[in-house]
Amino acid sequence: MIKIIPSGDSIIIIKDLNDLKSSTLTNYLVKLNLNEIEDVISLKNSIGIIFNPYKITSEKFIKNIKSLISNKNFTNNRSLKTWKIPICYDKDFAIDLKEISTKCELDIDQVKKKHNNLSYKVDLVGFLPGFLYLGNLDKSLYLPRKKNPRTHIQEGSIGIAGNQTGIYNIESPGGWNIIGRTPLKLFDKLKDPPIKIKQGDKIIFKEITREEFNSY
Amino acid sequence: MKNTIEILRAGVYSSIQDLRRVGFKKYGIPKSGPMDEYSHILTNWLLDKDIYSETIEITYYGPKIKINFEGNIGIFGSKCDTQLNNKKIKTGVSIKVKSGDILDIKKCIDGNRAYIGFSGCMKLKKVFKSLSTYEKIQIGGLSGKKLNKNDTISFKNIKSPKIKRIPSSFIKRYDQNNYIRIIKGIHFNRVQNEKTLFDNDFNISANSDRMGLRLINNTIELKNHDEIESTVVNKGTIQIPRDGNPIILMSDSQSTGGYPILGNICNVDISRITQIKPNKSIKFKMITLIESNKILEYERKKFKSKLNIDLSA
Numbered sequence: 233m234i235k236i237i238p239s240g241d242s243i244i245i246i247k248d249l250n251d252l253k254s255s256t257l258t259n260y261l262v263k264l265n266l267n268e269i270e271d272v273i274s275l276k277n278s279i280g281i282i283f284n285p286y287k288i289t290s291e292k293f294i295k296n297i298k299s300l301i302s303n304k305n306f307t308n309n310r311s312l313k314t315w316k317i318p319i320c321y322d323k324d325f326a327i328d329l330k331e332i333s334t335k336c337e338l339d340i341d342q343v344k345k346k347h348n349n350l351s352y353k354v355d356l357v358g359f360l361p362g363f364l365y366l367g368n369l370d371k372s373l374y375l376p377r378k379k380n381p382r383t384h385i386q387e388g389s390i391g392i393a394g395n396q397t398g399i400y401n402i403e404s405p406g407g408w409n410i411i412g413r414t415p416l417k418l419f420d421k422l423k424d425p426p427i428k429i430k431q432g433d434k435i436i437f438k439e440i441t442r443e444e445f446n447s448y
Numbered sequence: 449m450k451n452t453i454e455i456l457r458a459g460v461y462s463s464i465q466d467l468r469r470v471g472f473k474k475y476g477i478p479k480s481g482p483m484d485e486y487s488h489i490l491t492n493w494l495l496d497k498d499i500y501s502e503t504i505e506i507t508y509y510g511p512k513i514k515i516n517f518e519g520n521i522g523i524f525g526s527k528c529d530t531q532l533n534n535k536k537i538k539t540g541v542s543i544k545v546k547s548g549d550i551l552d553i554k555k556c557i558d559g560n561r562a563y564i565g566f567s568g569c570m571k572l573k574k575v576f577k578s579l580s581t582y583e584k585i586q587i588g589g590l591s592g593k594k595l596n597k598n599d600t601i602s603f604k605n606i607k608s609p610k611i612k613r614i615p616s617s618f619i620k621r622y623d624q625n626n627y628i629r630i631i632k633g634i635h636f637n638r639v640q641n642e643k644t645l646f647d648n649d650f651n652i653s654a655n656s657d658r659m660g661l662r663l664i665n666n667t668i669e670l671k672n673h674d675e676i677e678s679t680v681v682n683k684g685t686i687q688i689p690r691d692g693n694p695i696i697l698m699s700d701s702q703s704t705g706g707y708p709i710l711g712n713i714c715n716v717d718i719s720r721i722t723q724i725k726p727n728k729s730i731k732f733k734m735i736t737l738i739e740s741n742k743i744l745e746y747e748r749k750k751f752k753s754k755l756n757i758d759l760s761a
Contacts, residue, residue, distance in 0.1 A: 240631050240712020241740040243682050258474075271473035273680045273703055280680020280704075282473065285715050286748050286760040289741045356678060358476035358703040361585050365678070394675075402585055419475075421585050424576065426475050 236297060238290040239280075244297065246279040251353060254279055255432030256306045264300065268293065274431040276355040276367065314434040317399070317414050319348060319390055320445040325413035328378075332392065332409050336372055346370040347411060348437040352397060354429055362401035362419030362427045366435055369397050381407035388413045390437075401427065415440075415448035449516055450547075451606060453566070455599040457512035459553070464570065464589035464601075465699075466502040469578035473703040479683070480580035480588065481699050483658060484561055486719035487525035490618060491563040493755055494522030494542040496609040502570050502579045503563040504595065510553025510562065511595060515545050519606045520567040524614060526559025526622065526723055540614040542567075559622040559723030568606035582700060615754060622723040626730045629717050631740050633686065635676065635708035640669035645710075649729035650694070652721075658700040661721065663730075667692035670708060681705040684713035696721065714740045716747050 235247040249257065258274035261281065268287040273280040283293055321329060321344050333340045352366035359365075369392060377393045382405060385391070389400045391408025398408055401419035419427045429435070455462075467488065468481035482488035482505050489499045504511070510528060515521070523530060523539040530537050531552045537543055539562065545551070556562055572579050575587040586592025590599055639645055645668055653662040668688050681687070685697045687707035694710060713721060714735060724730055735743075751757040 237634070238737055239634055239680070239709065240682070240684060241715050241737060241744065242684075243680055243712070245634075245680065270468075270470045270479070271703075273474050275678060275680065275704065277677065278679065282680065282682050284760065285741070285744050289744075290737060291741075356704060357474065359678075359705075360702065361476040363476055404584070421575070421587055426472075426477070426576075 234298065234301060236294045238294065241290060242283055242285040244281050244283070244290055244294055246281070246297070247277070249277050249279065251276060251432045252312065253306050255312065255430060257301065258431070260301070260304075260306065261297075273358060274356075276431070312432050312434060313430075314351070314436060315429055316436050316438055317416060318440040318444070318448070319412040319414050319437045320440050320442060321412045322442040322445065325386075325389070326411050328391075328409040329411055332373070332375060332411060335375055338372060343373065343411070344439065346373055347392075347397065348439050352435040354431050354433045354435060355396065357427060357429065357431055360400070360402060360404050361421075364399040364401065364418070364429060364435070366397045366399070367395070369395055375409050377407040378409060381405055385410065386413065388415065388417075390414060413445070415445050449600060449602075451568070451603045452516045452600050453603070454514040454516065455511055455595050455597055456514055456550070458595045458597050458599075459506050459511040460509045461507040462511045462595040463505055463581040464502055464572070464579055464595070465505045465581060466579045467500045468699075469576055469580050469582075469588075472576045476703055477576060477585070478582060478700045478703065480578065480582045482561075482563060483699055483722040484525055484563070484719040486620075487561070488563045489757065489759075490614050491522050491524040491565040493757055494524065494612050494614065495520055495565045495567045496607070496612075497565065497567075499757060499759070499761065501565070502572075503565045506553060506556070506562050506564065508556055508560060510556070512553075513551045513564075515549045515551060516547050517568065517603060517606050518546050519608050520611070521545050521551065522565045523553065523562055525562030526556035528556050528562050529554040540619060542609070542612050544608070544611070558725075560725060561722065566603060566606075567609055568603035571602040571604050584700070617754070620720060620723075622720070622725070623728065626720065626724055626728065627733045628721050628730050629714040629735045629740070629743070630686065630711040630732050631714060631735060631737055633709035633711035634679070635688075636710060638670040638672060638708055639710065640671055644668070646732055646734065649731055651729055652724055652726050654726045658698055660698050660701055661696040663694040663696065668694060668710065673708070676706060676708055678704045678706050679709065681709070682712070684715065684718045686710040686712065698722065714743055716740075716743045
């Protein structure tokens with residue numbers, strides 16, 4: 233049974249999902265193109281729908297969504313993509329690599345290896361435009377956010393915080409521990425969609441040298 | 449230049465906004481739009497324009513604008529010290545202008561923001577289906593930026609509709625003590641002491657912006673600050689960060705949040721709270737979702753019957 237709760241008078245949250253379900257159900261809801269829906273945001277275990285409260289009450293909206301999605305199978309309508317993302321751990325980019333290595337009690341090569349050895353799952357696209365939250369970080373790299381967030385983090389920077397690694401796809405302030413940078417422009421405000429990677433997709437990092445970074 | 453306006457002085461923070469950018473939060477792009485949607489909608493009504501049309505949002509102290517067309521303008525929101533060709537003019541009523549007129553909006557008096565509408569359409573390209581300015585990634589408005597001195601905006605389809613005045617039943621006061629109605633949020637049960645939340649006043653910090661209003665002078669203690677799973681947030685969502693000073697998310701806010709959610713402001717009260725000045729106090733009043741829906745329905749009917757504005761359009 234799918235659980236849906238209201239949050240205020242203009243959000244509903246579909247709860248207790250998993251990655252794949254969240255991602256495929258989001259696709260389905262977006263395609264329905266319902267007039268009252270303003271935004272559908274796919275999270276790791278839930279979906280948030282922002283709607284226009286002048287068009288429908290949350291009570292009625294929840295009822296409608298329930299009847300639309302009940303008895304439907306949302307496990308394999310969308311094939312999740314795998315993205316290979318080049319990462320450069322050069323010290324000019326990986327401004328916190330030394331600190332990460334000290335705090336995690338690993339040498340720098342071990343840190344790099346543990347960081348690019350695994351495949352990650354996209355938990356969330358958002359917060360900032362195009363920001364990617366990636367789950368499945370190696371436990372030995374868990375670190376709290378920096379006490380004093382930086383005012384500028386370069387576009388393409390890759391950081392770690394808590395149990396996630398993340399990609400800053402626009403320049404912004406931020407508190408993640410910066411471990412490297414990708415030369416890829418994953419967010420493009422001139423395109424619609426501005427980012428192709430979706431919640432639920434897989435990410436694999438591939439280490440590149442500074443020379444390779446510069447030639448991108 | 450014909451059919452344009454020229455910005456002679458930009459003011460503290462003036463930007464072009466249409467009602468909102470819909471459908472891009474899933475990429476982390478906020479909905480933007482006017483902080484005070486209510487006044488934005490009524491400004492457009494003064495000029496026979498639909499609720500989605502663009503206005504200029506002014507903040508604290510307004511711009512000086514040279515108008516190079518014949519048509520109407522309208523200003524609504526906070527009361528402002530406003531002049532046309534050095535003569536005082538009223539807000540809340542549409543006004544005929546002619547080529548060469550100088551509009552000078554100075555201080556916002558009882559609120560924080562006001563909206564300037566024109567009886568024509570700005571000749572600008574929509575970005576992600578909206579003209580709303582969002583400076584962080586420089587989209588919308590004029591090249592994604594707030595208005596600056598010497599900017600020029602071109603217009604098309606300039607009309608001269610008949611003069612309209614906003615009825616007194618739609619004029620709000622922002623200079624009294626204010627009750628803001630809220631609906632219980634998904635982490636409300638973490639609040640240590642509900643009494644302090646509802647009995648004590650809050651003030652809106654001057655350190656607030658289009659991303660969020662920061663409340664001060666009444667810290668909300670939570671029973672715990674255990675990590676919560678990121679969840680979807682919207683304009684009007686009230687978050688409690690670790691220091692206990694609530695943040696009310698606004699037009700340019702993020703799409704998701706990791707702080708506990710105390711509640712959500714009743715949709716009808718969001719516009720009003722954006723106008724309350726830092727030195728005025730507010731109090732929260734808890735209502736149920738059903739009550740909030742009734743308030744929304746009342747508002748929808750009032751707009752429809754008195755002004756023929758369809759908020760559910």
